Amino acid sequence: MELTAIDLFAGCGGLTQGLKQAGVDVASAVEINKNAARAYRMNHPDTVLIQEDICNVSVNDILSVIPDKKVNLVAGCPPCQGFSSVRTRNKGNIIDDERNELILEFLRIVEGIKPEYIMMENVPGIVKYNNFNKTVQQLLEIGYKVDYKIVNVEDYGVPQRRKRLVLLGSLSKQVTIPKSAVPIRSTVKDYIYDLPHVDKSPDPMHKNTTKHSEKVKNIISLIPKDGGSRTDLPPEYWLECHKKSGVGFSDVYGRLSWDKVSSTITGGCLNPSKGRFLHPTENRVITAREAALLQTFPIDYAFPSDISKTELAQMIGNSFPPKFSEIQANYLKDI
Known part of the structure; x- marks a missing residue:
């Protein structure tokens, strides 16, 4: 079956990229x-992008830019930062964030278009949220057969630990979140080992890495290669904030391991103080290109070169790994 999709909350295009890799025609997308x-x-460039707050976008607005095409897949990743593990780690509370309401906008578009298939991804914590349960119930009431499950993308060939909730639905067929068809996990080495040294790379994205102070460079140089952690450092090299008892986030200033998957690529992926984002053997944090590759973007995937490292890191870290959405899309095509 040929699938024509729209991508809601499209970001920089990770979900779209995976859909296209599966042969899906992504006719339109929405991103603010x-x-x-x-x-x-x-x-x-061939997808019509509506750059607007989705709350102000009607179903007719979407359909009007894709004449003569029947949309049979609505896909999207509604931002729900209030449910992320980092935001809720303090006492497990859901953070009051207006973006938590955007799942209802996804539901509104689905109800208006009534596509044969739906695909939604989100953080695992959303299952505890009333509007998620409301969305599932409403989908069932309008005729969708729905399945959702929390999975780890490392089980699907993505070289990264990343737990996500995936929801699939169909109007006519029973759907089940597909199990991994990948016999062997991909590793950090599989994706970034063969890149040239930063100084010899012609790729601006691979040259885009954080400049460290001499003090931080020295600390990084003392962290054991290939998977070492800040806890391996002699106490005199510990940062003051790490000397306090009960400090979490033990992965900060940790190195990735060549033969393992990476830690979750987050919006802090270009900052060693935000997680295990140091290169396995070189004394630096990973580059923007390495972060994108660990998210399974193609090596030639383009990003604006005139934005801050912070925004670039967030753009990459907030993305849907294309390889994972490709697998979900292929499953829908197969059934």
């Missing part, structure tokens, strides 16, 4: 962020 929309257009 200016620079994410720039990145999307750089890589998907």
